[in-house]
Amino acid sequence: MIRPEFVLTPLEMKQADAATIAAGTPGIDLMSRAGRAVADVAERVTARGGRILVVAGPGNNGGDGFVAAWLLAERGYGVSLGLLGNRDRLTGDAAKASRHWTGDIGAAEDLPFHEADLIIDALFGTGLTRNLEGAARLAVERMNMSGQPILAVDLPSGIDGETGSVWGVAVRAARTVTFAARKPCHLLMPGRAHCGPVEVADIGISPETLAATGADLWANQPALWLGALPRPGLASHKYNRGHTLVASGGATRTGAARLAARAALRIGSGLVTVASPPEALGVNAAHLTAVMLRGCDGPEGLHTVLKDERFNALVLGPALGVHANTRAMVAVAVQARRSLVLDADALTSFEGLASELHQAFRHSPTVLTPHSGEFNRLFSGHSDILDPPSKIERVRRAAFYTGAVVVLKGADTVIASPDGRAAINENGTPYLATAGSGDTLSGVIAGLMAQGVHAFEAASAGVWIHAAAGSSFGPGLIAEDLADLLPGTLRELLK
Ligand SMILES: NC(=O)C1=CN([C@@H]2O[C@H](COP(=O)(O)OP(=O)(O)OC[C@H]3O[C@@H](n4cnc5c(N)ncnc54)[C@H](OP(=O)(O)O)[C@@H]3O)[C@@H](O)[C@H]2O)[C@@H](O)CC1
Numbered sequence: 070m071i072r073p074e075f076v077l078t079p080l081e082m083k084q085a086d087a088a089t090i091a092a093g094t095p096g097i098d099l100m101s102r103a104g105r106a107v108a109d110v111a112e113r114v115t116a117r118g119g120r121i122l123v124v125a126g127p128g129n130n131g132g133d134g135f136v137a138a139w140l141l142a143e144r145g146y147g148v149s150l151g152l153l154g155n156r157d158r159l160t161g162d163a164a165k166a167s168r169h170w171t172g173d174i175g176a177a178e179d180l181p182f183h184e185a186d187l188i189i190d191a192l193f194g195t196g197l198t199r200n201l202e203g204a205a206r207l208a209v210e211r212m213n214m215s216g217q218p219i220l221a222v223d224l225p226s227g228i229d230g231e232t233g234s235v236w237g238v239a240v241r242a243a244r245t246v247t248f249a250a251r252k253p254c255h256l257l258m259p260g261r262a263h264c265g266p267v268e269v270a271d272i273g274i275s276p277e278t279l280a281a282t283g284a285d286l287w288a289n290q291p292a293l294w295l296g297a298l299p300r301p302g303l304a305s306h307k308y309n310r311g312h313t314l315v316a317s318g319g320a321t322r323t324g325a326a327r328l329a330a331r332a333a334l335r336i337g338s339g340l341v342t343v344a345s346p347p348e349a350l351g352v353n354a355a356h357l358t359a360v361m362l363r364g365c366d367g368p369e370g371l372h373t374v375l376k377d378e379r380f381n382a383l384v385l386g387p388a389l390g391v392h393a394n395t396r397a398m399v400a401v402a403v404q405a406r407r408s409l410v411l412d413a414d415a416l417t418s419f420e421g422l423a424s425e426l427h428q429a430f431r432h433s434p435t436v437l438t439p440h441s442g443e444f445n446r447l448f449s450g451h452s453d454i455l456d457p458p459s460k461i462e463r464v465r466r467a468a469f470y471t472g473a474v475v476v477l478k479g480a481d482t483v484i485a486s487p488d489g490r491a492a493i494n495e496n497g498t499p500y501l502a503t504a505g506s507g508d509t510l511s512g513v514i515a516g517l518m519a520q521g522v523h524a525f526e527a528a529s530a531g532v533w534i535h536a537a538a539g540s541s542f543g544p545g546l547i548a549e550d551l552a553d554l555l556p557g558t559l560r561e562l563l564k
């Protein structure tokens with residue numbers, strides 16, 4: 070069985086380093102293995118005898134660079150090394166590592182970058198905590214301007230390891246080699262766009278040591294939720310595969326609900342019904358076949374419909390309208406204690422009123438699926454939720470606050486649960502940025518919950534499956550395609 074992939078914050082990585090050192094592996098051994106891993110990647114991508122420039126910083130990231138420089142020179146490459154700052158100021162393992170290097174040491178910013186076959190960026194790693202200025206900034210700008218391929222050590226210098234944001238300026242790497250586990254910056258934007266392909270090198274820190282840090286962040290991959298996906302058995306019938314209800318907007322706003330409904334059916338919900346206002350019944354009826362239709366007039370109508378206990382999962386929001394009626398429908402749904410997905414207008418209707426949602430969802434499985442605009446509107450005025458620099462922290466706080474699983478959509482969708490677990494998604498495609506794509510996602514998640522999948526697993530699996538379906542199509546994708554791409558994606562996953 071494949072283990073889910075932990076993503077470690079710089080602080081957790083430091084704890085794992087320290088625990089490994091305390092258990093008997095000297096820090097310099099970890100640094101030597103890290104430097105060797107960098108040299109191995111450099112060797113793989115550079116012809117023997119090529120020119121390699123190593124840009125070393127004043128901390129342990131620079132120490133890794135010294136090890137790599139020395140090994141690559143031994144292996145027959147033409148290596149030059151430039152250091153930011155003074156050699157005498159190196160301390161600890163970095164000072165030890167630098168003693169192996171017997172060649173010249175230039176100034177980091179003055180290396181002849183244009184002549185390089187490969188630049189190794191060992192300026193800053195996880196220890197960067199402020200803007201790049203002066204020689205550090207110049208070195209990064211000159212590396213980028215050279216146009217030569219850059220191999221980043223641990224992470225591209227200038228990127229914040231925890232948040233993926235840029236400290237003024239950052240290296241644009243062709244590839245990155247990191248150690249023991251990926252850090253958030255490798256998956257979160259804009260950091261991810263600076264990394265190129267990321268390789269994780271084993272430097273002798275065990276999976277148990279990584280887990281012992283208490284890390285509760287993962288890359289969103291099937292290993293995280295595959296075991297929770299429903300697989301109908303011989304005795305299954307449509308009534309025990311769940312019944313999803315999707316609320317439709319008025320007569321000119323019905324498409325979004327149908328997109329969600331079709332996706333819920335495709336993901337395996339045994340039955341799916343669109344709950345339509347009376348004036349939209351005709352237009353909905355003209356477009357629905359396997360999905361059923363039922364009249365439902367506002368909050369009172371929803372209350373009546375939900376007397377039927379078989380509706381066990383509900384989507385509210387897509388094109389439902391931004392008004393008090395939508396808030397009242399959310400209240401009815403919460404009271405009915407069904408699995409619930411709130412998207413789009415169901416979130417925007419609470420703009421400035423997030424306090425009404427404080428702990429509102431703690432009694433029944435609920436998933437909120439805002440994009441960043443909806444998220445910021447919903448929590449406007451809640452600086453404790455909107456201000457943390459880490460997207461993961463923002464989503465976790467929203468989940469703690471509401472008691473719901475929160476999916477903050479985008480190129481780097483983050484899913485967080487009120488129990489603290491979080492995952493970052495990375496298999497999407499910009500072609501998913503198309504009208505109605507989010508409506509489809511809400512249907513996928515609700516359809517999984519209708520089949521009994523817990524909220525965090527349903528949200529994480531839904532996000533991945535939706536992204537995989539979109540990626541399998543690529544250019545020209547429209548939201549109508551997405552539901553019909555689900556079977557192929559599921560077939561691959563469940564085989
Ligand atoms: N721990 C381990 O066992 C292992 C760790 N490993 C490696 O260690 C890396 C982390 O090392 P690290 O913690 O020393 O931090 P690092 O990223 O080198 O930078 C800190 C230095 O930069 C300086 N500095 C900061 N900001 C600055 C600025 N804007 N402008 C100028 N200077 C600035 C800062 O100085 P100060 O803030 O004190 O002035 C300090 O000197 C990690 O990414 C991995 O590569 C591997 O070897 C495996 C084993």
Ligand SMILES: Nc1ncnc2c1ncn2[C@@H]1O[C@H](COP(=O)(O)OP(=O)(O)O)[C@@H](O)[C@H]1O
Binds near residue numbers: 479480482504507
């Ligand atoms: N650049 C991107 N890369 C990957 N996925 C993206 C990107 N941009 C948007 N998406 C995905 O597309 C979907 C868009 O949802 P949303 O903004 O709600 O659209 P709509 O409201 O039109 O349905 C989300 O699942 C989001 O994660």
Ligand SMILES: [K+]
Binds near residue numbers: 190191192193221224
């Ligand atoms: K680096």
